[in-house]
Amino acid sequence: MTPPRTLETIGTRRWLILAVGIIAQTTTTTFLYGLAFLIPQLQAEQGLSLAEAGFLVTTPIFGLLACLIAWGVVADRRGERIVMAAGTGAAGLVLLGSIALPGLVALGAAWALAGACAAAVNAASGRVVIGWFDTSQRGMAMGIRQTAQPLGVGLASATLPAIGQHWGFRAALAFPAILCLVSAALVAVVIIDPPRPQRTRARVRSPYRFPHLWRLHVASALLVVPQFVVSTFALTYLVSRQEWDAVMAGQLVAAVQLAGAAARIGAGVWSDRVRSRTRPMRLIALLATASMALWVLGDMLVSWLALAALLLALVVTVAPNGLALTSVAETAGPSWAGRAISIHNTSQNVIALVVAPLFGGIIGGTSYAVAITVAGILPALAVLIIPVRMETLEPLA
Numbered sequence: 001m002t003p004p005r006t007l008e009t010i011g012t013r014r015w016l017i018l019a020v021g022i023i024a025q026t027t028t029t030t031f032l033y034g035l036a037f038l039i040p041q042l043q044a045e046q047g048l049s050l051a052e053a054g055f056l057v058t059t060p061i062f063g064l065l066a067c068l069i070a071w072g073v074v075a076d077r078r079g080e081r082i083v084m085a086a087g088t089g090a091a092g093l094v095l096l097g098s099i100a101l102p103g104l105v106a107l108g109a110a111w112a113l114a115g116a117c118a119a120a121v122n123a124a125s126g127r128v129v130i131g132w133f134d135t136s137q138r139g140m141a142m143g144i145r146q147t148a149q150p151l152g153v154g155l156a157s158a159t160l161p162a163i164g165q166h167w168g169f170r171a172a173l174a175f176p177a178i179l180c181l182v183s184a185a186l187v188a189v190v191i192i193d194p195p196r197p198q199r200t201r202a203r204v205r206s207p208y209r210f211p212h213l214w215r216l217h218v219a220s221a222l223l224v225v226p227q228f229v230v231s232t233f234a235l236t237y238l239v240s241r242q243e244w245d246a247v248m249a250g251q252l253v254a255a256v257q258l259a260g261a262a263a264r265i266g267a268g269v270w271s272d273r274v275r276s277r278t279r280p281m282r283l284i285a286l287l288a289t290a291s292m293a294l295w296v297l298g299d300m301l302v303s304w305l306a307l308a309a310l311l312l313a314l315v316v317t318v319a320p321n322g323l324a325l326t327s328v329a330e331t332a333g334p335s336w337a338g339r340a341i342s343i344h345n346t347s348q349n350v351i352a353l354v355v356a357p358l359f360g361g362i363i364g365g366t367s368y369a370v371a372i373t374v375a376g377i378l379p380a381l382a383v384l385i386i387p388v389r390m391e392t393l394e395p396l397a
Contacts, residue, residue: 018133026152031156067120069342071087075338096178126325127329143269146325154257229371
């Protein structure tokens with residue numbers, strides 16, 4: 001019988017485990033958030049309106065939301081490797097099967113089921129990183145892991161439209177499906193479940209009996225609103241208010257996403273060095289408020305200031321994501337990390353679904369300046385809620 005691996009014996013393999021975790025997360029992101037790049041093909045081939053096509057491509061998110069917490073419970077009890085391999089593999093098979101399904105209702109249902117399967121990666125990939133990296137490198141590792149979403153969206157934008165134009169939107173589904181199946185095989189071969197403490201009664205008590213986790217969830221929810229506002233409306237703002245060409249605006253926003261990914265890693269490294277997740281998180285929240293305020297000021301007075309502030313906001317608002325998730329997992333401890341991460345991700349995705357229509361209505365009914373102001377107030381409120389004085393790197397569970 002092979003003895004269980006520990007932090008002392010795993011060595012450099014933890015970096016390979018991190019890489020495979022990123023691959024799995026990137027792979028599922030290509031269809032969870034990347035199907036929007038097939039909207040033109042859906043409209044051309046199926047005669048859908050923009051609203052109908054937009055709803056159809058969000059069905060994987062509904063499946064994700066429905067099963068995130070359940071997958072977190074399974075990851076806590078059964079381990080990360082089996083959860084990630086089963087979920088990613090099942091998502092790939094469902095996507096492949098959906099290519100042959102007749103009718104859009106069946107297609108939407110299949111995509112929702114694929115999203116439900118892919119939720120396993122969201123629930124477990126962060127948990128495995130937390131388990132194999134100690135507090136001196138955990139922030140950096142989680143920051144690297146958080147780059148999977150922009151990488152997945154970028155991969156989808158570079159591939160799905162071209163495949164859809166040449167062979168149709170159904171053929172484009174084969175690309176993320178095959179990626180999921182390959183990722184499932186990599187997970188099965190490479191991932192090793194991190195060690196777990198013996199399940200004593202004291203260790204499995206809910207960490208939610210303390211206010212720390214609740215405050216982290218609420219503060220993160222406030223911080224993610226400006227992130228989604230900026231990412232959703234940046235291109236539209238550049239075209240309508242700054243009179244940019246849509247292609248150039250899209251290229252600029254895509255390029256800045258790389259800076260945002262670097263900011264997530266930098267924030268993680270910073271948190272490792274100061275041995276705190278919440279203090280950097282609070283300072284970044286202040287920077288997010290300042291960038292939104294400068295954007296409003298520039299929108300009213302000087303166009304170049306508005307552009308500079310918008311680019312700053314695109315980078316700053318995504319920086320604290322990894323810090324919050326790391327703090328949630330550390331606070332919850334190994335017996336509750338999967339559930340706590342899943343609850344955290346569920347709230348983030350619910351907000352993602354609400355932000356676009358809500359702030360689109362505010363912009364349409366008033367102005368960009370009003371919408372940006374509202375979004376900029378929220379990180380200022382988060383500064384007051386982030387539990388800096390209550391922070392501990394030791395689990396509460």
